[in-house]
Amino acid sequence: MLQQKALAIPWRWGSNGAGTAKKFVIVTMSLMCITFGIFYVALSYYNKYWYDIDTLQFVRWITDSGILLNEQLDSAGRELIENDEEYNSLTAVIVSDSGKIYEYLFTGGIDDSGAPQRIIDKVLSQGKDDWKTGSYIYDIKELTDGQKLIVLADTRNGGNTPLRYVSAILLIATGIFILSLITLYFSRFVTNPAKAAMKREKQFISDASHELKTPLGAISINAQALATKGDDNKHIRNIISEAERMNRLIERLLMLSKYDETTAIMKTAFSLSSCIEEMALTYESVAYEKRIYYNYDIGGDISLYGCEDDIRQLMAILVDNAIKNTEPLGRIQISLTEIGGSIILRVNNTGRGISAEDLPHIFERFYKADSSRSDSSFGLGLAIAKAVTERNGGTISVKSEVGKITCFTVEFK
Secondary structure (H helix, E strand, O other): OOOOOOOOOOOOOOOOHHHHHHHHHHHHHHHHHHHHHHHHHHHHHHHHHHHHHHHHHHHHHHHHOHHHHHHOOOHHHHHHHHHHHOOOOOOEEEEOOOOEEEEEEEEOOOOOOOOOHHHHHHHHHOOOEEEOOOOOEEEEEHHHHHOOEEEEEEEEOEEEEEEEEHHHEEEEEEEHHHHHHHHHHHHHHHHHHHHHHHHHHHHHHHHHEEEEHHHHHHHHHHHHHHHOOOOOOHHHHHHHHHHHHHHHHHHHHHHHHHHHOOOOOOOOOEEHHHHHHHHHOOOOOHHHHHHOOOEEEEEEEEEEEOOOOHHHHHHHHHHHHHHHHHOOOOOOEEEEOOOOOOOOEEEEEEEEOOOOOHHHHHHOOOOOOOOHHOOOOOHHHHHHHHHHHHHOOEEEEEEEOOOEEEEEEEOOO
């Protein structure tokens, strides 16, 4: 392990275009699937409920009509009823006062194999004269001598059967698939103007930055020439300072423009441990001058396949940001570890922290938290850090508690 400490204090800290169109289609189709799914489920429950209500009305009519108790109903008539489409899901029994089946009138919905008694027991245990148990709609009528007539209708073969559900889902899925292809084809007419506008904006920033470099360089050189003549003029010093500040802004704009235009980078295998240690040493004196407790714990023999210059740029941004936001006698801890196939770089610092409102926007371009609007930051450093990390196949995140701690975590697989 490579370890270094400044102010020797023992201390540890815990741990493009086609893509745009595809994202547009994926989001649109996902929302459509969710919407269709909600409506389909709601409609299915609605249809099933009213199907059960209609079945209950039919069962009540059968029970109250007395047709099943008609002694004049011969076997031919009973067979006609049992073969009728409306009746063939019905089961009618007479039960004794103890709840046992006394007589089968007919069993169109349940076979005569003991299953009816279990269902009858469930019906009687509910204590209701009618409604539903499982897939059966039932109605109970009191007869003489404590006997009861119970009529049940099996609803499994009506309403929304599993086959109908599967058929409907397949039909909806096919429709959404076809609609996705159509949307993907026509999405370019929606996204192309936006892509063109973004391209023009990036091109403008790049061109403007290049055009501004020359006059700013001339202003800076002339101001420095005036300053060398011994004229200690505060206006000249201000010109030099602002020219340097604008040059830094232009350099960062050009850097972002380069990252936007060039997604492919030259990658090589290099020692990430040595790279991080070297960059940490570079800022050690800066932290010492600001009286910051500056520690780093770098795991040895950690390599990365990527662009070493990008990682140096990333490290410079994160450490510089930590130093700027750490008060004197505060702490900065840098760590590099390899855990389970992941390389994790953390830069922690105490200080004012980042508010919960600012955290979701901290990596956006030109975004500056309220607490940092008075400093010389342009709001581009962390945007560059994110672009650099993603160019090298990594992710960057931040956690912070106001007035306590801020931790930037970079992870490479």
